[in-house]
Amino acid sequence: MSLPSTLFTLVCLASTYLDVAASPNPHAVPVAPQSIPIARRSFPQRTPEEMAAWAAANKAGVEAKYGMSSLGKRASGMNLLTDLQLDSSYFGSIAVGTPPVSYNVILDTGSADLWLASGAADSRVSGISTDVITFDPSASSTYQQSSTAFSITYGSGSAKGELGSDTIQFSGFEVRSQTFGLVTETSSSLLTSPLSGLMGLAFQDIATSGATPLWQTLVNTDGILDSPLMAFQLARYGNASNPQTLEPGGTFNIGAVNSSLYTGDIDYQDIPSGAPGYWILEVSGLTVQGQSVTVPSGSSSWAAIDTGTTGIGAPDSVITEIFSNIPGSAPGTGSYSGYYTFPCTTNVAVSFKFGSSSNVWSISTADFTLQQISSNECVGAFFSVGSGQSTPAWIIGDTFLKNVYSVFRASPASVGFAALSAAALSVDGAAGAAPSPTINSVPVTATASVVVAAGPATTGSSTGSSNAASPQATATSLLMFVSATLLSTLYCLLL
Structure with a gap:
């Protein structure tokens, strides 16, 4: 064979390898559980004045998010952005568009809409800091415009824009034509770098856009997930001596739990019948300093388990009784x-029980303390919230969730908790490099509820997680590669 022919053959073989390796499997196959690392954003100690301003906005934001009576009935969708100013807010990364671009988003089980700050490359979103990475619809060849308006209301401001759709990659999966909000106008400083938006992980019933949430599309698509669930392990830095601006924040899994991050069994409790589209559990027991606190029954005991809220909101009567058991406590003013x-x-001991379970879940003293505001005075992470129609009376956020491994299961609809393992606890307060945003090179793909391709993901490293394809997917891909390579080799040699 001549030198030119040999070179041509080598090029041909290399091309075949790249084409086969990059081509998606056109058949739906089971895929291994996927995970992404979670980043945590921390801030320096605030002055009393800064903390007071944040506290008021935080309480108002939670009430706005859930449409509670103190701020009136929810109008067109609520998301809590004031959590960005706390010492423990958590976010992951998604990639949007073609070519894909990564964005950091809050992973929020207390809402159901996905939205991003948006603006063309030569303009900025009104009211949003210039260092925020925005989505440019003109730069994506797969973006589809919509004329439907989209608006979000917070306790301390608002944001608005329109709906659109594009390809979204998340934790090793890809969903095409996913509807999301493109926010083009906000109140000043509601969104700051490194965040670009929010991904709602609750049910479609409460989606302002009416769109099926991305996680629910994956659950509803046969053959995509090993199990219809999501799981969180959130790291703690609230009591760290010198937290950095960005810290490793824990792990989010979809499709399976990460057994290295918890011990014992996962205690699942079903979402109550007739509950709205939040991840709801019934609060059946609460103790403070060893004393039982009276909790309401029926729907008045329903609690939204919300990764997008930092503290714990409860009815006013409950908050009053909680602090009556803590000597030296006093109601806040202003x-x-x-x-x-x-x-x-004061070392405050608080524990919860949920549903019919006998398991008791405790909150650490470090998490009960929201922040110190003077030499001897601290603010508690529990606060009173109003009531609203079709909204839960309790909001249980990261103050509790940092103490458990939490699992959100779609079928049967339930929330489960398990004790954190030594491996999970070892990351608390451990300084390190925050995870980098990732873009999946060979994603699992779905359009609406139809899977069109599958493959392994490259989601970065996380403790105990697995990014490998399932044995079935690997075997299928290998067979396709070998077959195609042999055929291509024969073709090239005959040239």
Whole structure:
């Protein structure tokens, strides 16, 4: 064979390898559980004035998010962005468009809409900091415009834009034509770098856009997920001596739990019948300093388990009784209305029970303390919230969730908790490099509810997680590669 012919053959073989390796499997196949690392954003200690302003906005934001009576009935969709100013907000990354671009988004089980700050490359979104990475629809060849308006209301401002759709990659999966909000106008400083938006992980019933949430599309598509669930392990830095601006924040899994991050069994409790489209559990028991606290029954005991909220909101009567068991506590005034202060030297022991389970889940003293505001005075992470029609009376956020491995299961609809493992606890307060945003090179693909391709993901490293394809997917891909390579080799040699 001549040198030119030999070179041609080598090029041909290389081309065949790249084409086969990059081509998606046209058949739906089971895929291994996927996970992404979670980043945590932390901030320096605030002055009392800064903390007071944040506390008022946080309480108002939670009430706005859930349409509680103190702020009126929810109009067109609520998401809590004031959580970005806390010491423990958590976000992951998604990739949007063609070519894909990564964006950091809050992973929020307390809402159901996906939205991003948006603006053309030569303009900025009104009211949003210039260092925020925005989505440019003109730069994506797969973006589809919609004329439907989209608006979001917060306790301390608002945002608005329109709906659109594009290809979204998330945790090793890809969904085509996913509807999301493109926010083009906001109140000042509601969104700051490194965040670009929010991904709602609750049910479609409460989606302002009416669109099926991305996670629900994956669950509804046969053959995509090993199990119809999502799971969180959230790291703790609230009591760290010198937290950095960005820290490793834990792990989010979809499709299966990560057994290295918990011990014992996962205690699943079903979502109550007739509950709205949040991840709802019934609060059946609460103790403070060893004393039982009276909790309402029926729907008044329903709690939204919400990764997008930092503290814990509860009915006013419950908050009053909680702090009556803590000597030296006092109701907050002014900006702290609805909160309580207590002596920082007090070790507060709080524990919950949910549903019919006998398991008791405790909150660490570090998490009960929202922040110290003077030499001996601290603000508690529990605060009172109003009531609203078709909204839960309790909001249980990261103050609790940092103490458990939490699992959100779509079928049967339930939320489960398990004790954190030593491996999970070892990351608390451990400084390290925050995970980088990732773009999946060979994603699992779905359009609406139809799978058109499958393959392994490249989602970066995370403790105990697995990014490998399932044995079935690997065997199928290998067979396709070998067959195609042999045929292509024969073809090239005959040339």
